[in-house]
Amino acid sequence: MIPATFTYKRAASAEEALDLAAEYGEDAKFLAGGHSLLPLMKLRLAAPEVLIDLGGLRDLSYVHDLGDHIAIGALTRHHDVEHSDVLASEIPLLAHAAGQVGDPQIRHRGTIGGSVAHADPASDLPAVLLALDATFTARGGDGSREIPAGEFFQSLFETSLEPGELLTEIRVPKPSDRAWSFQKFTQRAIDWAIVGVAVQGHSVALVNMGPTPLRATAVEQALAAGASPADAAAHAADGTSAPADIRASTAYREHLAQVLTRRALAEAH
Amino acid sequence: MKVDLTVNGKDITADVEDRTLLVHFLRDVADLTATNIGCDTTSCGACTVLLDGESVKSCTVLAAQASGHEVVTLEGLADGAEMHPVQKAFHEQHGLQCGFCTPGMVMAIVSLLKENPHPTEEQVRTGLEGNLCRCTGYHNIVRAALAAAAGETNQ
Numbered sequence: 001m002i003p004a005t006f007t008y009k010r011a012a013s014a015e016e017a018l019d020l021a022a023e024y025g026e027d028a029k030f031l032a033g034g035h036s037l038l039p040l041m042k043l044r045l046a047a048p049e050v051l052i053d054l055g056g057l058r059d060l061s062y063v064h065d066l067g068d069h070i071a072i073g074a075l076t077r078h079h080d081v082e083h084s085d086v087l088a089s090e091i092p093l094l095a096h097a098a099g100q101v102g103d104p105q106i107r108h109r110g111t112i113g114g115s116v117a118h119a120d121p122a123s124d125l126p127a128v129l130l131a132l133d134a135t136f137t138a139r140g141g142d143g144s145r146e147i148p149a150g151e152f153f154q155s156l157f158e159t160s161l162e163p164g165e166l167l168t169e170i171r172v173p174k175p176s177d178r179a180w181s182f183q184k185f186t187q188r189a190i191d192w193a194i195v196g197v198a199v200q201g202h203s204v205a206l207v208n209m210g211p212t213p214l215r216a217t218a219v220e221q222a223l224a225a226g227a228s229p230a231d232a233a234a235h236a237a238d239g240t241s242a243p244a245d246i247r248a249s250t251a252y253r254e255h256l257a258q259v260l261t262r263r264a265l266a267e268a269h
Numbered sequence: 270m271k272v273d274l275t276v277n278g279k280d281i282t283a284d285v286e287d288r289t290l291l292v293h294f295l296r297d298v299a300d301l302t303a304t305n306i307g308c309d310t311t312s313c314g315a316c317t318v319l320l321d322g323e324s325v326k327s328c329t330v331l332a333a334q335a336s337g338h339e340v341v342t343l344e345g346l347a348d349g350a351e352m353h354p355v356q357k358a359f360h361e362q363h364g365l366q367c368g369f370c371t372p373g374m375v376m377a378i379v380s381l382l383k384e385n386p387h388p389t390e391e392q393v394r395t396g397l398e399g400n401l402c403r404c405t406g407y408h409n410i411v412r413a414a415l416a417a418a419a420g421e422t423n424q
Contacts, residue, residue: 001309008270008287008333031334038329039311051287055334079323103399104381105314108323109330189398190312 003041010053014060014139014166017052021164022141024050030166031055032075032114035106036123060113060168063087072170074113078102078125081112091172093180093200097128100182103190113167116152119159119212122192124184126153127213129170131198131205137169144168153212177201181264185256187247194248197236197260199268209240209257219261229265236261272336276301277345285332291325292316294332295342303343303372307401314400317373317380318342324380326399343372346379355379355413357422364413366404374400378414387418 009028011017021028028050031037040046054060060075063084070090072081081087081098088095101107101115101124115125116136130149137144138161152160161167177200184196184207196207197216202223204216218235237254244250272289273282276299283298295301295318307315309328316327319341327340346353355378358364365371374397381388381396388396393414394407402410416422 002290002293003288005286005288008331010333034331034334035311035329038331042309053331053334102311103314104396105317105324105326105377105399106311108320108325108380188312189395 001042003038004044004047006041006048007050008053009050010056012056014057014168017054017057017166018139018141018164020050020052021166024052026163028052030117032111032117033077033109034114035102035110036114036118036120054166061111065090069171069173072112072172074116074167074169075111076113078107078110078112078115079104082107090174091132093175093182093198094125094128094132094172096180097124097182097198100124100184106190112170116170117159117161117167119153119157120192121153121156121210121212121214122208123213124182124193124196124198124207127196127205127207128182128198129172130213130215131200131203132172132175133203134170134172136167137171138162138165139168140165146171150215156211175200179268181267183260183264183267185260191247195242195253195256195260197257197264199261199264201268204236204261204264206236206240206257206261209237209242209253211241214240216257216261223265229269230262233258233262233265270333272332274332274335274337275339277341287331287333289332290328291318291320291330291332291335291340292327294335295327295340298332301342301344305369305372307369307373312401313370313373314377314397315370315373317376317400319376319380322380322383324377324399341376343375346375353379354420354422355382355417358413358417359410361422362409362413362416364406364410366402366406370400370402370404374402374410378410378417381414382418388414390415393418 029048031051060073062073064071184193218238222232236257242253305315307313311329
């Protein structure tokens, strides 16, 4: 399979990427690692006329400890997030979850910013970053703005990024409660999660339980009210709208969310 | 568009369609057909090659993205008539049955051992998550990876 025809442009800098995006408008898409976008293009589920390759922007690949938070360049590959010493000691949930994305080959190419901007609710990192109360820096023609993770994911593959805006950085506050767990249930190792659960302290977020990554608000409220982890986990499917597909029915996912949340809370605390 | 890649140490410049995938470039332009196309959906790993020294699935990389970079395929591993230690280990441990997944498996293991020269058996198994063997011949593939890591190949 090969994608439908498109024009390839390689940006040498963030400025050039923004200029190209302004020039081509909605016909263009940014290409980071390409491990979400290229498969969709091969299946003709996406057919942008122009691809703006960000692969050359190595200055957007970094993990910086800035005291109360960690700043991660949007083009930092999953492999580098997984093996970051700073993240391993400060935010092990994120380093661990990055190591669960796809397989080694995918992690050599895929980027944290690409995963966030793609906004697939079945992807691991959007839910993990939601549990971690991350904020995303978007850069456009008029400068940069910060978008909290809770306001970023709008719907299936839809984010609050404006056309022509480029996600440049992910900022993750260092968690005060260091208890964490990431549970992911798959058929094959390399598959997307049928359901996943990320726990940091008393924050709980769900993978693949709706059109966006979701905070398990009912679980968090139950924990805050003093419920046991097992009792709180029983609320994991409250307010979700899990999809039904070839891998699992909605009811199966709802049950799985409760089981995985119980395991995650038990492992974390 | 014009792309310029270093493949197995050799500079290859070609005019290709913008949408050309790296695996098609390697097979059809560079005429290096050890790299197989299996699932074509980033799942099976048969098309694994090294891009700047790291394993990637060449069905999910554009030739344009690899332009200016260095690619190594299975054909680039041997030193003249002398097989690469991972190739030797596959030979000695009988790490293949039908052979279709083998080039991708070998490249994935070369990358794995570069990052982790002395993996445990479990690390080899998880490190090969991205490579499927349709003969299910995993045991000898894992043995070959461990033998290569231990330097246990006949000279």
